[in-house]
Amino acid sequence: MTPRTVPAARGERRRWVTRGHLVAAGLLTLAFVSPVYLTIVNAFKPQDQIIRDPAAPPAPPTTHNLTDALARSDRIVQIGLTNSAVTVVASVLLIIPLGAALSFWLSRRSARLRRIVLAGFAAGLMIPPAVVLLPTIRVLAFLHLDHTCPGLVLADVGGGYLSFAVFVYSGFLRSVPVEIVEAATVDGARGLRVWWTIVMPLLRPATATVAIFLSLWIWNDFMNPQFILGPLHGQTITTGIYLSVGQFSTDYAQLFGVMLLAAVVPVAGYLALQKQFIAGLTSGATK
Secondary structure, three states: OOOOHHHHHHHHHHHHHHHHHHHHHHHHHHHHHHHHHHHHHHOOOOHHHHHHOOOOOOOOOOOHHHHHHHOOOOOHHHHHHHHHHHHHHHHHHHHHHHHHHHHHHHHOOOHHHHHHHHHHHHHHHHOOOOOOHHHHHHHHHHOOOOOOHHHHHHHHHOOHHHHHHHHHHHHHHOOOOHHHHHHHHHOOOOHHHHHHHHHHHHOHHHHHHHHHHHHHHHHHOOHHHHHHHOOEOEOOHHHHHHHOOOOOOOOHHHHHHHHHHHHHHHHHHHHHHHHHHHHHHHHHHHO
């Protein structure tokens, strides 16, 4: 091979690598987008069109699936959305101040104690939730909180969600100048006031990031509501979708209508907080 052909061969190989990356990226994008596409198009198609060609667009579109889902006698959509919203709001409102306060307290402790505590929270992230589900149910039964929404919220707060919040806040607190806290302390502010009036406003991007991730995880959670809350005492929207699947036959038109209604709330919440979410990601990447 002559010296002139070597750069040409390398350039050709780079073009093939670039094309391969584009094809792989396109396939991955298609894999993630296809369930969303199928949910949207089938939510506006009758049962016969869904069975005949699930990937085809609705011809013509209909809103009967959504109205039928809302008109169910068991009110599975209304009850599920209400229980999911209450669980998400209560859990996030408890996890955010607890995680932020604990992270602020850790930032003022010695490095050795901070590593030990963070290692304990890391275990909460690494242990699968199914492993601790039975002990959690036994503890809730001892406290007479099993099959209740407060018990479900308590299980969410005490699970890996709090560990995630602590790790996010701990990373952001490293970028907060120590001089700000010291100046507030010199001015006479105590620890609780410094945390609430000085530190928490600085952690707004981190709070938005934690709120979005935890809201989506708790909203999509199936195992905890299924076993802790129980279908006999109400259900969240995820367990409601599971109950909509029949044992011998399924009304797919109504099922896709329920799925679309279940996705409206988290999408709206993300759109409302996306500016803070993006700011939190970019801030954490550059500091």
